[in-house]
Structure formats: C-alpha cells, structure tokens
Amino acid sequence: MDQSRTEGFDAVDVIRTKRDGGTLSGPQIDWVVDAYTRGVVADEQMSALAMAILLRGMDRDEIARWTRAMIASGERMDFTDLPRPSVDKHSTGGVGDKITLPLAPLVAACGAAVPQLSGRGLGHTGGTLDKLESIPGWQAALDNDRMRQILTDVGAVICAAGTGLAPADRKLYALRDVTGTVEAIPLIASSIMSKKIAEGTGGLVLDVKVGSGAFMKTVEDARTLAGTMVGLGADAGVPTVALLTDMSTPLGLTVGNALEVRESVEVLAGGGPADVVDLTLALAREMLALAGITTDPADALADGRAMDAWKAMVRAQDGDPDAALPTARETHTVLAPADGVLLALDAYAVGVASWRLGAGRARKEDPVQAGAGIELHAKPGATVQGGQPLMTLHTDTPERFARALEALEDAVTVGPEGSRPATGDVVLERVDRPLA
Known part of the structure; x- marks a missing residue:
C-alpha cells in the first residue's frame, strides 16, 4: 500500500527530518504518534525515529507537542471534584527506592489526595507495584x-495505570527498552509527563535520581531532564517541581520487595533509616506546598496518622497490613574485606545483584520473588572490621547466589580509618523553572 496516498505524512520523511537535524512540525508529530499507535507506522520506523531523537534531540516546543500527542492517544482523568486537592509524585527509579510507600499515606494524612499510578520493576530498578504485591491479598488493578x-x-x-491512559506511551516505552533509546531525554520526559498529566493530578513533584544506580548518571543530565519536565508541566497547567536526589548508594538498608515494605512500615512507625525519612519528608513538604497545605508532615509521622492512612490504604486494596510478609528460604552473608571506613557501596551493583537474586525481572513477563533481595548492615561512612557482615543476600533459589556475588565484586570500597566518603545530603538540588 502507498502510505502517502492514505495518510497525511510519510514516516520516512519524518525520520529523515529528524535524522538530518531538522525540527518536526506540530502536524508531523501529531500524525506520527497517532499513526504508530494505530499500527500504520511500523516498529522499525519508530525505532529509527527514536534513535534520531536520541542523537539529534528536540526543542521545547517539539517535546511539548509530542507529549500532548501521547496524552491525546487515550483517556484523561479528572480529580478536580474530589473533596481535597490532588498532588502526585514520580521517581525516575533507583535502588532501594521505596519512598512512594510511606510518602503517599503521609501526604494523605496531611489532607491531600494522592492518585499514585505506579509501575513494575525492570532490570536493576525496583517497581512499586512489585513491592506492594508482597503484602498478602493486595491488589494493583483498580477501575x-x-x-x-x-x-x-x-x-x-497506589495502583496500576489502566490501559486507556496514554496507550502511545505504553507501546513506545516497550520499543525504547529493546532499541537502546531509553536514555533519550525528550522521550523520557514525554513518557513520564504524558502519563502524569493524563492522570489528572493537580500538582506534581518529581524525584529525579542521579548517580550510578539511576538512569541519569550526572547532575547535568538530571538537571536537563528535570527542567524539561518542569516545563512540560507548566505548559500543561500542572504546577511541577523537581528534586535531584542522590542514587550513588542504595536508599535505606533494604533492596527487594518484601524487605522494602518492612522498612517502609518502620518509617511510618516513626523509625527507619535517616536517608529514607529525610527524602520522604522533603518530597512530602513539596507536595503539600503545591496542594496549598501548611501541615508539617513530620508531625503526621510522629503521631501515628501516617500509619493509620497506610493501613486504611492497604485494606482498601484488599491487602492485610498486619499479615506477616514473605521471607526468602535461603540467605548468604557478604563480609567486609578489611578494617577501615566504608567509602562506597555502589547502587548499580547492589541493584543488579538484587535483580539476579530474583527481586527483579529481565522481561516484563518474568515473575519476581517477594522475599528476594539484599539487607545492608553498613552504609558509607561507617567504620567496619574485616570479617563483619556487610550485607545479607536473600533468595528462594540458592543457585542464584554465585551470579549475585559476581555483580558485587567491585561494589564495596573500604579505606583506611580516618578516610571520609564522598557523601552528603540525599537532596542535591531543587528545580522549579523550565529548562531555558
């Protein structure tokens, strides 16, 4: 079939325009996103266009138009009639990043509505839905x-996004994953923001991870992505703020589904690791500010309101918040190699090891083990002695230990006593203006 006779544009012309460094017109963008969703533009053609976008980039107008076209491919939700203001948070993904679990009920306990549409893990980054599904009975699918x-x-x-929300993104996301174009900032930004804008939230806070365990390895790239997404939010009338946060070391002391739920409950009970508490409160304060609420979220953690909201949220999705969480059948302890100071614990290596233990998946169809993962017994800055436990690996399938240990071979750096690790605050920067 001669596509040019029945369609408004030709896919090859659109690819050539971007391949040669040109700017795609609004009608070109509208057509190619719609035609790809309908199956008129083939996967191999959209793969070529995605690679051209990765290499050539897009300007702000192109990204905004691309995002609108992705939103227009499906339904758009509206929560303006709720009795409380709505606000959401999105993380670009990291290792041990369980922040959504304590954050959503905490912000709800302070008076906002949090419609958190979340996803599953792929590769070394964990998925919020996988974590929550380790709670007996809990259901991700809601109408x-x-x-x-x-x-x-x-x-x-906290639930799975319905199939009607930005279907163009669902199709393109899967394609990017297998064509080496995941890192294209225009496509990352439009993917995240098309879903969040279509979700209908009144405000949005972005947690843009930086470091070895994140997609963005440098502060400069993270700042570019954050500014691009803040601009897309502003263009769509959704007030948006971004925090750049450290992902060189895993968040908290656990990586893995049930392990992270257990740690999240500790935070809601008023305890938990300092970095998880600090980031949860920082994001909560940003979310509440966008919602026009002046309550201090630290008070809701301390007085039990956040825990009450957690239990009510879990029960509302058929989960039992008081049930015992799954535990893995086998464990293996990794020991400190020498006396000294733990200078580094590489987030990416720990994430890969946890994935290999069964906590993550290589393909979206793969199952995950609820109890698999890694417990950390020390974080950078701690004084350690050779032979003391540094981490405990958990899995139901002990034959996985060897591959997990391979991933951890260069993960740990111990220096002489008196050394200082290059660690600082978990929040690195705040971005509230569009990219210039």
Missing part, C-alpha cells in the same frame, strides 16, 4: 470508580 472512592475515603491510592 476508575474504585480509585476515586479510595481517594475520597482514604486520600491515597
């Missing part, structure tokens, strides 16, 4: 009416 009811009654819901 819009049930989601709205929980937001009204409880104030927070």
Whole structure:
C-alpha cells in the first residue's frame, strides 16, 4: 500500500527530518504518534525515529507537542471534584527506592489526595507495584470508580495505570527498552509527563535520581531532564517541581520487595533509616506546598496518622497490613574485606545483584520473588572490621547466589580509618523553572 496516498505524512520523511537535524512540525508529530499507535507506522520506523531523537534531540516546543500527542492517544482523568486537592509524585527509579510507600499515606494524612499510578520493576530498578504485591491479598488493578472512592475515603491510592491512559506511551516505552533509546531525554520526559498529566493530578513533584544506580548518571543530565519536565508541566497547567536526589548508594538498608515494605512500615512507625525519612519528608513538604497545605508532615509521622492512612490504604486494596510478609528460604552473608571506613557501596551493583537474586525481572513477563533481595548492615561512612557482615543476600533459589556475588565484586570500597566518603545530603538540588 502507498502510505502517502492514505495518510497525511510519510514516516520516512519524518525520520529523515529528524535524522538530518531538522525540527518536526506540530502536524508531523501529531500524525506520527497517532499513526504508530494505530499500527500504520511500523516498529522499525519508530525505532529509527527514536534513535534520531536520541542523537539529534528536540526543542521545547517539539517535546511539548509530542507529549500532548501521547496524552491525546487515550483517556484523561479528572480529580478536580474530589473533596481535597490532588498532588502526585514520580521517581525516575533507583535502588532501594521505596519512598512512594510511606510518602503517599503521609501526604494523605496531611489532607491531600494522592492518585499514585505506579509501575513494575525492570532490570536493576525496583517497581512499586512489585513491592506492594508482597503484602498478602493486595491488589494493583483498580477501575476508575474504585480509585476515586479510595481517594475520597482514604486520600491515597497506589495502583496500576489502566490501559486507556496514554496507550502511545505504553507501546513506545516497550520499543525504547529493546532499541537502546531509553536514555533519550525528550522521550523520557514525554513518557513520564504524558502519563502524569493524563492522570489528572493537580500538582506534581518529581524525584529525579542521579548517580550510578539511576538512569541519569550526572547532575547535568538530571538537571536537563528535570527542567524539561518542569516545563512540560507548566505548559500543561500542572504546577511541577523537581528534586535531584542522590542514587550513588542504595536508599535505606533494604533492596527487594518484601524487605522494602518492612522498612517502609518502620518509617511510618516513626523509625527507619535517616536517608529514607529525610527524602520522604522533603518530597512530602513539596507536595503539600503545591496542594496549598501548611501541615508539617513530620508531625503526621510522629503521631501515628501516617500509619493509620497506610493501613486504611492497604485494606482498601484488599491487602492485610498486619499479615506477616514473605521471607526468602535461603540467605548468604557478604563480609567486609578489611578494617577501615566504608567509602562506597555502589547502587548499580547492589541493584543488579538484587535483580539476579530474583527481586527483579529481565522481561516484563518474568515473575519476581517477594522475599528476594539484599539487607545492608553498613552504609558509607561507617567504620567496619574485616570479617563483619556487610550485607545479607536473600533468595528462594540458592543457585542464584554465585551470579549475585559476581555483580558485587567491585561494589564495596573500604579505606583506611580516618578516610571520609564522598557523601552528603540525599537532596542535591531543587528545580522549579523550565529548562531555558
């Protein structure tokens, strides 16, 4: 079939325009996103265009138009009639990043509605839905009416996005994953923001991870992505703020699904690792500010309101918040190689090891082990003695230990006593203006 006779544009012309460094017109963008969603533009053609975008980039107008076209491919939700202001958070993904679990009920306990549409893990980064599915009975799939009811009654819901929300992104996301174009900032930004804008939230806080365990390895790249997404939010009328946060070391002391749920509950009970608490409160304060709420979230952690909201949220999705969480059948302890100071614990290596233990998946169809993962017994800055436990590996399948240990071979750096690790605050920067 001669595509040019029946369609407004020709896919090859669109590819050539971007390949040669040109700017795609608004109608070109609208057509290619719609035609790809309909199956008129083939996967190999969209692969070529995605690679051209990775290499040539897009300007702000192109990215904004691309994002609008992705939103227009499906439904758009609206929460303006809820009895409380809505605000959401999105993380670009990291190792041990369980922040959504304590954050959503905490912000709800302070008076906002949090419609948190989340995803599953792929590769070394964990997925929020996988973590929550380790809670007996908990269900990720909700229809819009049930989601709205929980937001009204409880104030927070964490669930899977429906198939009607930005279907163009679902198709393109899978393609990027297998064509080496995941890192294209225009495509990352439009992927995240098309879903969040279509979700209908009144405000959005972005947690843009930086470091070895993140997609963005440098502060400069993270700043570019953050500024691009803040601009997309502003263009769509959704107030958006971004925090750049450290992902050179895993967040908290656990990596893996049930392990991270257990640690999240510790935070909601008023304890938990300092970095997880600090980041949860920093993001909560940004979310509440966008919602126009002046309550201090630290008070809601201390007085039990956040824990009450957590239990109500879990029960509303058929989970039992008081049930015992799954544990792995086998463990293996990794020991400190020498006396001294733990200078580094590489987030990417720990993430890969946890994935190999069964906590993550290589393909979206793969199952995960609820109890698999890694417990950390020390973080950078700690004084350690040779032979003391540094981490404990958990899995149901002990034949996985060897590959996990391979991933950890260069993960640990111990220096002489008196050494200082290059560690600082978990929040590196705040971005509240569009990229210039």
